[in-house]
Amino acid sequence: MKKVLAVLLCLLMMLPVIPALAEDDDDILVFLDFENGMPEGVREFDLTYLDGVKGKGGYFNGSKAYIQLPDNITKGVYDFTIATWVRFEYAELDYQRIFDFGTGTSNYMFLGTAWTSRNLRYEELVPGGTKVNRDTTVTMPNGEWVHIAVTKS
Incomplete structure (x- = not known):
């Protein structure tokens, strides 16, 4: 009984380090990586590129640079x-x-x-x-x- 309890306690102590896995990427509406151009339906305005954390990032100048996503992209998304x-x-x-x-x-x-x-x-x-x-x-x-x-x- 003590061995079973010891094994059970060891397993319970390991639970916090078990990695959580995300769902498949099929549910991603838009992914912008700034390396391979914009996805279909996404437009950029006055955007320049710079080195980011991983690869390239978009530089928005604070006045007129922005990215326009497709209309109604959030419709029905809760x-x-x-x-x-x-x-x-x-x-x-x-x-x-x-x-x-x-x-x-x-x-x-x-x-x-x-x-x-x-x-x-x-x-x-x-x-x-x-x-x-x-x-x-x-x-x-x-x-x-x-x-x-x-x-x-």
Whole structure:
């Protein structure tokens, strides 16, 4: 009995180190690697490339550079994760977006820095007027690569 209990305890102690596996990549809506051009339906505007964490990254100049994803890419999507590496180069503190989806000021979702700080902020407004704000105390560093992931379920 003691041997069985010892083996069981050893197995239980190993559980935290068992790797978690992600689902197949079939569910990925858009993957941007900046090495092989943009996927079908994705357009870039005034984007330049630089060395990233792994391979190339997109450099957004802060005024008119952006990536346009296909229309309605988030329609019918309720559970998702957006993950990316970012590096801010601050000229000003306010309102630098990492992503921004939506149609104007009545239906949107964005992640970026807050108006008056370098703190990370998530905001969402859905049709019908339900607004979600998540202001964090996480300050985005200047000139350093940081991995960010947002999951909604």
